[in-house]
Every structure is written in structure tokens, then in C-alpha cells.
Amino acid sequence: xxxxxxxxxxxxxxxxxxxxxxxxxxxxxxxxxxxxxxxxxxxxxxxxxxxxxxxxxxxxxxxxxxxxxxxxxxxxxxxxxxxxxxxxxxxxxxxxxxxxxxxxxxxxxxxxxxxxxxxxxxxxxxxxxxxxxxxxxxxxxxxxxxxxxxxxxxxxxxxxxxxxxxxxxxxxxxxxxxxxxxxxxxxxxxxxxxxxxxxxxxxxxxxxxxxxxxxxxxxxxxxxxxxxxxxxxxxxxxxxxxxx
Amino acid sequence: xxxxxxxxxxxxxxxxxxxxxxxxxxxxxxxxxxxxxxxxxxxxxxxxxxxxxxxxxxxxxxxxxxxxxxxxxxxxxxxxxxxxxxxxxxxxxxxxxxxxxxxxxxxxxxxxxxxxxxxxxxxxxxxxxxxxxxxxxxxxxxxxxxxxxxxxxxxxxxxxxxxxxxxxxxxxxxxxxxxxxxxxxxxxxxxxxxxxxxxxxxxxxxxxxxxxxxxxxxxxx
Numbered sequence: 001x002x003x004x005x006x007x008x009x010x011x012x013x014x015x016x017x018x019x020x021x022x023x024x025x026x027x028x029x030x031x032x033x034x035x036x037x038x039x040x041x042x043x044x045x046x047x048x049x050x051x052x053x054x055x056x057x058x059x060x061x062x063x064x065x066x067x068x069x070x071x072x073x074x075x076x077x078x079x080x081x082x083x084x085x086x087x088x089x090x091x092x093x094x095x096x097x098x099x100x101x102x103x104x105x106x107x108x109x110x111x112x113x114x115x116x117x118x119x120x121x122x123x124x125x126x127x128x129x130x131x132x133x134x135x136x137x138x139x140x141x142x143x144x145x146x147x148x149x150x151x152x153x154x155x156x157x158x159x160x161x162x163x164x165x166x167x168x169x170x171x172x173x174x175x176x177x178x179x180x181x182x183x184x185x186x187x188x189x190x191x192x193x194x195x196x197x198x199x200x201x202x203x204x205x206x207x208x209x210x211x212x213x214x215x216x217x218x219x220x221x222x223x224x225x226x227x228x229x230x231x232x233x234x235x236x237x238x239x240x241x242x243x244x
Numbered sequence: 245x246x247x248x249x250x251x252x253x254x255x256x257x258x259x260x261x262x263x264x265x266x267x268x269x270x271x272x273x274x275x276x277x278x279x280x281x282x283x284x285x286x287x288x289x290x291x292x293x294x295x296x297x298x299x300x301x302x303x304x305x306x307x308x309x310x311x312x313x314x315x316x317x318x319x320x321x322x323x324x325x326x327x328x329x330x331x332x333x334x335x336x337x338x339x340x341x342x343x344x345x346x347x348x349x350x351x352x353x354x355x356x357x358x359x360x361x362x363x364x365x366x367x368x369x370x371x372x373x374x375x376x377x378x379x380x381x382x383x384x385x386x387x388x389x390x391x392x393x394x395x396x397x398x399x400x401x402x403x404x405x406x407x408x409x410x411x412x413x414x415x416x417x418x419x420x421x422x423x424x425x426x427x428x429x430x431x432x433x434x435x436x437x438x439x440x441x442x443x444x445x446x447x448x449x450x451x452x453x454x455x456x457x458x459x460x461x462x463x464x465x
Binding site: 047050052074075076077078079080081082083085087089090091092093102103106107108151152155 | 364365367368370371372373374375378382383386387390
């Protein structure tokens with residue numbers, strides 16, 4: 001069974017339809033990149049996967065657990081799904097290391113010392129050991145996003161969701177974040193990534209999903225997508241994005 | 245003009261005034277602590293989106309904010325003995341009344357504070373697997389309080405000034421103590437002047453603190 005199964009998902013804001021009949025899946029160990037023009041529903045779709053956004057029709061199953069079912073313990077499910085946001089969303093009133101321990105201690109019930117040790121190890125891994133006692137406001141955007149990735153990893157997630165992780169970054173900081181993500185992919189992490197970074201997609205994606213108008217227009221193996229996209233919209237999108 | 249005053253009554257009455265001041269401060273601290281806690285719960289209820297809960301909290305807050313505090317103090321003092329059959333004591337009655345009344349004002353401040361924390365922060369808490377209560381407790385409320393600290397303190401200064409209203413039900417606060425000693429020594433003007441200075445000194449130093457905090461928060465942002 002796939003790690004993430006999305007089956008015929010529909011979503012409306014009042015009468016406005018944002019997702020229409022979206023179906024796809026992410027296998028264990030797979031990296032799937034979701035791209036598309038702004039307003040195409042890609043961020044909404046990824047937020048549906050851990051129920052930060054509700055949907056009205058269809059089903060999403062993560063590791064065998066149905067996200068939309070009323071009996072599902074959402075906090076428990078979300079604790080196993082890492083998420084990285086466009087605007088980092090580190091907790092500004094906590095030090096960096098506290099950002100990395102709060103989930104472990106409050107949600108997983110780990111002893112504080114153990115959580116701190118794990119947090120420091122993860123900071124070292126993203127190259128930010130020296131910043132442990134600083135506060136998020138003292139870090140650059142790229143550093144903050146690397147901390148955010150480490151924070152998600154501190155929960156030992158079974159898969160990771162990235163919602164435009166580099167869109168809010170200055171160009172010179174994009175690579176330091178992508179490097180961490182590439183490394184993560186190489187280690188076999190299951191990842192669903194909303195991004196416009198086609199270089200990243202070429203390098204690590206197994207599949208690329210192209211969305212437009214709330215629909216999944218293309219869902220192809222990477223080489224097919226870049227080599228010969230079927231839909232005209234995807235061709236135009238690629239032409240625009242690659243020629244800049 | 246000041247020649248006619250007899251200031252010697254002040255040192256003699258200091259211990260008694262001290263007791264009154266102590267009660268005024270106790271009342272302020274109790275009403276502030278209780279008011280902030282109860283007020284935060286009211287704010288969460290109003291923001292909950294549940295029509296019954298939000299509606300009930302809104303009715304409570306708007307009612308309290310539409311009635312003069314002095315009337316609430318009097319009503320509560322007069323009605324409770326009728327309901328329970330025994331008097332409660334002015335001091336205790338005032339503490340409960342002030343907590344209930346101030347909660348309405350603190351709840352509006354906390355509501356603004358909670359709304360000042362972005363939806364993304366809430367999502368980040370949820371994404372880590374936190375429950376609603378954990379997200380509020382560890383992520384939203386600490387930031388809400390920090391953002392609102394100057395306003396919360398300003399409200400507390402107002403609260404401290406308002407505690408003088410309890411003299412109406414005979415609770416022995418600073419003002420009541422001044423009234424009693426002023427009558428005993430037959431020197432009411434000196435006593436009222438003196439407590440005015442005390443109220444001023446406390447409130448003014450608190451507002452200086454608020455100003456410093458405002459500057460500090462502006463830098464952090």
C-alpha cells in the first residue's frame with residue numbers, strides 16, 4: 001500500500017471549487033514534486049494530506065489511516081507526518097533548540113534531556129549547531145527554514161510534506177535549503193514537495209504532478225514530464241519557468 | 245494656605261493606611277490573575293466558532309462592559325446574601341465581583357492578542373501533532389500575552405484605580421482607610437490628599453513601566 005493515497009478529492013470554499021477530483025499516491029521512499037501556476041490548488045492539496053485543510057469529498061489515506069474519517073485521531077496522525085511551511089513558522093518566543101524539543105516533549109512524551117540531545121544532533125546535521133540558543137528572529141531565512149526541517153525531523157516522521165519551502169527565500173539562500181532536502185531524499189525519506197524548483201525536481205523527484213485549476217493535469221514519471229509533457233498547460237508552464 | 249493643615253496625623257495613621265493599601269493591592273492582583281485566566285477562557289469561547297459557546301461568551305462580555313462597575317459591586321454584594329442566606333463579607337464579595345467584571349475587559353484584550361498570532365503558527369503547532377489545547381497553551385497564548393503586555397498592564401492600572409470603588413460596600417481598602425482615619429482625627433482633607441499621592445505614585449510608576457515595555461517590544465518586532 002502507498003504511504004499517501006489521495007482518491008477523488010474535491011474541495012470548495014463556499015461555492016468556489018479549489019480541488020476537483022484529485023487522485024494520486026506517494027509510495028514509500030518516493031519523492032513526488034507538485035508544481036503548477038499559483039492558485040492551482042497545490043498548496044491546498046498538500047495541506048489536505050495532514051488535514052490542515054478540510055475537504056468535502058473523496059478520501060486521503062496516510063499509512064493506512066483515513067485523514068477525513070471522523071474517528072481518526074488527527075494529532076496522532078499529524079505527529080507522524082512532518083511538514084515544512086513556506087514561511088518557516090518557527091515559534092518566535094522559543095530558542096532554536098526549544099523549537100526542536102517542544103514537539104518531542106509535549107507530543108511524543110520524550111524526556112527533556114533526550115529530546116534536547118536529538119534536537120542538537122539534528123541541528124548539527126543541518127549545519128546550525130552554533131545557533132542552538134538563539135531565537136528565530138536572529139537567523140536568516142535560509143537558516144530558519146533548515147531549522148524548520150530539523151524540527152519536523154525531530155518527530156521521526158514516516159513522510160514529509162513541503163509547502164513551497166523556498167518561495168519566501170532570497171535567491172542566495174535557496175540552495176542551502178534544497179541541499180538539505182536532497183540529502184533527505186537520498187536517505188530514502190518519503191516526500192511530497194510543492195515547489196517551482198525544477199532543478200530540484202530533475203535531481204531527486206521520482207514523479208512530477210502538474211496542477212491547474214484545482215485539477216491534477218499531469219502525473220508522470222520525472223523523465224516523461226520533463227521530456228514530453230502531454231498537456232498544453234504543462235508545456236506552457238515549463239517553457240515559462242525554465243526559460244527564466 | 246497650607247499653614248492650616250496638620251500633617252502630623254499622617255505618620256500616626258500609616259499602619260492603618262498600610263493595611264488598606266495591602267487590601268487594595270491584593271484585590272488588584274486577585275482580580276488581575278483571575279480576570280486574565282477567566283478572560284482568556286471567554287476569549288477562546290468567543291473565537292471557538294461554536295454558536296452557543298461564542299454567543300454565551302459574547303453576551304457575558306457585552307453585558308459586563310455595558311454596566312457601571314459600581315452597580316455590579318453593589319448588586320453582587322446585596323444579592324448574594326439573599327441567595328445564600330448569609331452575608332459574604334465586603335472584602336471577599338469585592339474580589340469575586342472584580343474578577344468577574346475585569347474578565348470581560350481582559351477577554352477583549354486577549355481576543356485581540358490571540359488574533360494577532362498568525363494562522364501559520366497555529367498550523368505549525370497542529371503539524372507537530374499538538375492538540376488544540378497544547379497549541380493554545382504553548383504556541384498561541386505566550387505570543388498573545390507578549391504582544392498584549394502593555395495593554396494588559398494599562399488595564400491593570402485602571403483596575404487598581406477602580407478598586408477604590410469598593411469603599412461603597414464598606415470594604416477596607418486604601419480609600420476607606422483614609423476616610424476612617426480622616427474622620428477619627430478630624431483631618432479628612434489631609435488624608436484624602438495623602439492617599440491621592442499614593443495612588444498617583446503607584447499608577448504613574450506603572451505607566452512608566454508600560455512605556456518602557458512598549459519601546460522594548462517595538463525593538464523586538
